[in-house]
Amino acid sequence: MTGNTAIDFLDAAPAPRDEPRWRSQLRDRAWEHFSRHGLPTRRDENWKYTNLRAIDKGQFTTGSLPPGETSVAPIGADKLAVVSFVDGQVTQRQDAPGLSLRLSAELGDEDFGLGELVDFDTHPLAALNSAYFDDAVVIDVAAGQVFDQPLLLEYVSTARPAPVLTCPRVFIRMGANTQLTVVERFVGVDGAANLTNAVTEVELGTGARLDHYRLQELSDSDKGISLLRARQHADSRLVARSIDIGGRLVRNDVHATLSEPGASCRLSGFYLCLGRQHTDNHTRIDHDAADTNSDEVYHGVLGGRARGVFNGKVIVRQDSQRVNANQSNRNLLLSGTAEIDTKPELEIYADDVRCSHGATVGQLDDEALFYLRSRGIGERTARALLTFAFAEEVVRDIEVDAVRDYLEHQVALRLPDHERLEKLV
Amino acid sequence: MSDAIISIRNLHATADDGKEILRGIDLDIPAGEVHAIMGPNGSGKSTLAQIIAGRDEFEVTQGEIVYRGKDLLGLEPEERAREGVFLAFQYPVEIPGVNNIYLLKAALNAKLKHHGQPELDAFEFLQMVREKTRIMQMDESFLNRGVNEDFSGGEKKRNEVLQMLVLEPTFAVLDETDSGLDIDALRVVADGVNSLRSDDRAMLLVTHYQRLLDYIEPDVVHVLADGRIVRSGDKTLALELEERGYDWLRDGAAA
Ligand SMILES: Nc1ncnc2c1ncn2[C@@H]1O[C@H](COP(=O)(O)OP(=O)(O)OP(=O)(O)O)[C@@H](O)[C@H]1O
Numbered sequence: 164m165t166g167n168t169a170i171d172f173l174d175a176a177p178a179p180r181d182e183p184r185w186r187s188q189l190r191d192r193a194w195e196h197f198s199r200h201g202l203p204t205r206r207d208e209n210w211k212y213t214n215l216r217a218i219d220k221g222q223f224t225t226g227s228l229p230p231g232e233t234s235v236a237p238i239g240a241d242k243l244a245v246v247s248f249v250d251g252q253v254t255q256r257q258d259a260p261g262l263s264l265r266l267s268a269e270l271g272d273e274d275f276g277l278g279e280l281v282d283f284d285t286h287p288l289a290a291l292n293s294a295y296f297d298d299a300v301v302i303d304v305a306a307g308q309v310f311d312q313p314l315l316l317e318y319v320s321t322a323r324p325a326p327v328l329t330c331p332r333v334f335i336r337m338g339a340n341t342q343l344t345v346v347e348r349f350v351g352v353d354g355a356a357n358l359t360n361a362v363t364e365v366e367l368g369t370g371a372r373l374d375h376y377r378l379q380e381l382s383d384s385d386k387g388i389s390l391l392r393a394r395q396h397a398d399s400r401l402v403a404r405s406i407d408i409g410g411r412l413v414r415n416d417v418h419a420t421l422s423e424p425g426a427s428c429r430l431s432g433f434y435l436c437l438g439r440q441h442t443d444n445h446t447r448i449d450h451d452a453a454d455t456n457s458d459e460v461y462h463g464v465l466g467g468r469a470r471g472v473f474n475g476k477v478i479v480r481q482d483s484q485r486v487n488a489n490q491s492n493r494n495l496l497l498s499g500t501a502e503i504d505t506k507p508e509l510e511i512y513a514d515d516v517r518c519s520h521g522a523t524v525g526q527l528d529d530e531a532l533f534y535l536r537s538r539g540i541g542e543r544t545a546r547a548l549l550t551f552a553f554a555e556e557v558v559r560d561i562e563v564d565a566v567r568d569y570l571e572h573q574v575a576l577r578l579p580d581h582e583r584l585e586k587l588v
Numbered sequence: 589m590s591d592a593i594i595s596i597r598n599l600h601a602t603a604d605d606g607k608e609i610l611r612g613i614d615l616d617i618p619a620g621e622v623h624a625i626m627g628p629n630g631s632g633k634s635t636l637a638q639i640i641a642g643r644d645e646f647e648v649t650q651g652e653i654v655y656r657g658k659d660l661l662g663l664e665p666e667e668r669a670r671e672g673v674f675l676a677f678q679y680p681v682e683i684p685g686v687n688n689i690y691l692l693k694a695a696l697n698a699k700l701k702h703h704g705q706p707e708l709d710a711f712e713f714l715q716m717v718r719e720k721t722r723i724m725q726m727d728e729s730f731l732n733r734g735v736n737e738d739f740s741g742g743e744k745k746r747n748e749v750l751q752m753l754v755l756e757p758t759f760a761v762l763d764e765t766d767s768g769l770d771i772d773a774l775r776v777v778a779d780g781v782n783s784l785r786s787d788d789r790a791m792l793l794v795t796h797y798q799r800l801l802d803y804i805e806p807d808v809v810h811v812l813a814d815g816r817i818v819r820s821g822d823k824t825l826a827l828e829l830e831e832r833g834y835d836w837l838r839d840g841a842a843a
């Protein structure tokens with residue numbers, strides 16, 4: 164122990180436990196990294212706009228105190244399976260016939276490679292997660308298995324006397340030609356002020372398709388950090404959707420490596436930042452094979468004194484020919500004091516590549532506003548409608564009807580003048 | 589004229605850059621009449637149409653527009669719409685994320701509310717919209733798409749007329765609604781427009797093509813050039829323009 168920020172932040176290394184070898188090895192490796200590097204600071208290019216000092220100063224415990232108020236509005240979708248956590252403790256579990264879903268304690272000594280895809284240098288907070296997670300959810304989809312209904316993983320953050328650090332961890336291994344939809348929902352009850360630091364690791368086998376949803380509805384004092392890390396084999400497809408409508412300080416990373424030909428991914432996101440919220444989305448798509456495609460669409464609505472960050476990195480390796488990579492980030496500023504830093508980062512080493520990127524920051528379109536008003540829609544309603552429509556361009560792509568309906572409603576509810584949209588959703 | 593739906597007096601308007609686009613327009617359209625405006629590109633036809641609808645990009649420097657006894661220029665665009673003014677845009681705007689049917693419903697309800705009338709229930713509304721969609725020979729799937737989103741040029745024009753049929757305006761301005769339509773679509777659009785013609789309504793058609801006027805017979809044809817109405821006549825004026833172009837009128841205007 165060296166007495167650096169990492170130790171100040173959490174007073175000591177996680178206590179040694181009676182646990183499988185793979186777990187203690189990962190824990191030791193992670194803690195070693197974290198205690199050496201600590202939290203990233205703003206001197207780190209990837210963390211330039213997002214200051215973790217608020218976390219550093221916070222006194223988070225990792226204990227398992229009994230939770231307080233835990234009820235959150237349910238999402239009424241038909242689910243394949245459910246695991247719910249409250250402040251890190253499993254409170255509900257519903258398995259699905261045919262789907263291998265285990266918690267890490269149930270795995271015994273079998274070393275199945277959890278943690279292999281996660282690079283602590285690229286994402287230092289993953290080291291913190293790896294040192295502290297308890298009940299990792301491990302999902303194994305056997306070759307050929309296709310599941311239509313979504314699997315729901317729900318993490319509830321509650322109001323409690325001393326804020327907690329929770330480290331949700333998920334590992335999804337998808338065999339060849341499999342299909343799965345996973346909804347990870349991070350939700351805070353009023354007054355919750357915890358730190359949720361999640362890592363989800365996914366291996367997509369040949370021809371596999373994963374639809375991943377991250378719904379973030381934390382409370383306005385909660386802090387949330389997440390990493391979705393995917394490695395994709397030939398002809399696999401990842402559709403990752405990220406919806407942020409809550410949280411005080413939020414940082415999300417999506418890192419996808421397209422490691423074999425035919426792999427493709429689509430990342431879409433919507434973030435709504437009001438008041439003093441801060442939401443940072445960093446994506447990194449690594450085209451590590453020829454004939455791989457990616458596209459990315461993120462929309463943000465920012466008001467009040469909120470701050471948004473979008474950074475979209477695309478790497479096309481030297482031999483990765485015939486690659487298409489498109490990226491767009493559009494931002495709507497509702498106030499003069501809201502801010503957004505948006506930046507595409509393209510590193511292209513191959514020549515047969517079609518890349519496009521575009522970032523916009525602006526107000527509502529005057530022409531559209533006039534068009535609606537010329538149809539009898541009042542100005543404020545027209546503004547609310549266009550703001551909603553801007554979110555809806557991303558939200559409407561959600562293919563799970565109940566999730567989409569729920570989110571449309573939640574997004575609308577949080578917009579200025581939402582009562583004018585009453586009959587819309 | 590007491591029965592005029594709209595009467596425009598000495599209307600002057602400038603664009604943001606200070607350039608005068610309308611240079612003294614006088615126009616009266618009595619109830620029951622359809623007037624057509626023709627004129628060269630850039631003469632100010634769309635500017636006039638947009639000013640009627642309430643676009644604030646242009647500044648009216650002189651003159652007035654009286655709509656059914658009211659000072660139109662004093663009303664917000666949405667108030668004009670609720671009072672029965674409708675503009676079919678030359679370039680309808682795409683609004684992804686707002687459903688076509690939602691817009692129709694919100695627009696109609698805003699108008700009904702303004703007039704103290706009850707909203708249609710969901711069933712009645714849908715029946716009515718479906719009926720009008722059929723008249724416009726549009727597939728019902730258009731109702732659930734974003735407003736004009738990825739519509740073809742002709743589909744956008746039909747959608748404008750669909751909105752007009754749902755809103756049943758008292759005064760409609762159609763800005764080149766015929767441009768970009770195939771022959772069959774022209775007929776459909778014309779039938780739609782004609783179905784609204786009545787003694788208590790008036791219309792203003794902006795067009796470049798005499799052909800439209802074969803389907804929708806105007807009572808009066810005006811020629812707008814360089815921001816002024818330089819000639820008005822009956823429908824034979826359109827035929828004459830088709831043959832002779834505009835130069836003879838511009839020269840006349842200068843003289
Ligand atoms: N916002 C603006 N700022 C500056 N000039 C403008 C603006 N809007 C229109 N104009 C100019 O005003 C003139 C009239 O334009 P308008 O669109 O009314 O013409 P039009 O008669 O409808 O032409 P067309 O037949 O091509 O549709 C044109 O010269 C145009 O460039």
Ligand SMILES: [Mg+2]
Nearest residue numbers: 633634635678
């Ligand atoms: Mg025009």
